[in-house]
Amino acid sequence: MKVCLIEDDLELGRALQSALQDAGHQVVWVRRVADALHWVREERFDAVLLDLGLPDGSGLDLMRKLRAEGATVPILVITARESLEDRLSGLDLGADDYLVKPFAVSEMLARLRAVVRRSTGRGDSGETAWKARDLQLDDKMMTVTRAGAPVALSPTEFALLHALMRYQDRVLTRRELEARALPHSDGPALDVHMSNLRRKIGDGYIRTVRGVGYVMER
Structure with missing residues (x-):
């Protein structure tokens, strides 16, 4: 931790x-x-x-x-x-x-x-695999799969998805996500990367909380 x-x-x-x-x-x-x-x-x-x-x-x-x-x-x-x-x-x-x-x-x-x-929901157990329905992210191997099929993400998209999957059911603010994945970019960049991420993993995983940020619900 x-x-x-x-x-x-x-x-x-x-x-x-x-x-x-x-x-x-x-x-x-x-x-x-x-x-x-x-x-x-x-x-x-x-x-x-x-x-x-x-x-x-x-x-x-x-x-x-x-x-x-x-x-x-x-x-x-x-x-x-x-x-x-x-x-x-x-x-x-x-x-x-x-x-x-x-x-x-x-x-x-x-x-x-x-x-x-x-x-x-995990604490400091050292787990590196994170799941959300049929979506799986392996932090150690830097891989993402959906229903067993690989999903190719950029480093920024991977960082955003990792944060959302690690803290499932918690709303992550824009500031938190930017600090984790886009520390040197401005606000609109987050929206672009999030749009690309959603397109690659599919609909129904990430929900926008208007005026606050994003959440991945179990």
Whole structure:
């Protein structure tokens, strides 16, 4: 998994970064709201670990902004705020889970795996084959087949299809898809590539959510 760790405490941040890396995860560690916004907007993360007390703002405000922008990345809040009101506020603003400090690293890792499983239906199992009815994508072999017949896609089309199949039943925003497959292109390019992708795989797989993005439904 690729995890964005947002924690301003140096000692705890180093410990969490080390624990995540020891568990085989890739970690981007930031300590400020401004840096967190940049990374989560520009990179594709499987999960976010979010402290609420940050030096340049509130973690709750950060989460509210990300959710308002359409970010669907799973967020596990890690905080010393333990009141019921704080927990409910965090969950209502978009947190997928809430863990009170101090906590056991093993519990943090387990909760992280759980929020990713709930979000993607797969978690960090290492699977490389993704299916949607008779459509199959093999991430490792870089192949796509429909009813057993090969489908030739460009690298950009493959990246778009991979994102949609990996996160089936989740609406992926235009920003998310552009960041994953078209980081240096403008908006209209996404529509062109999506049109080509739909033509190649056939109708009935990808649904447009007007004004938001696209979703592949099971």
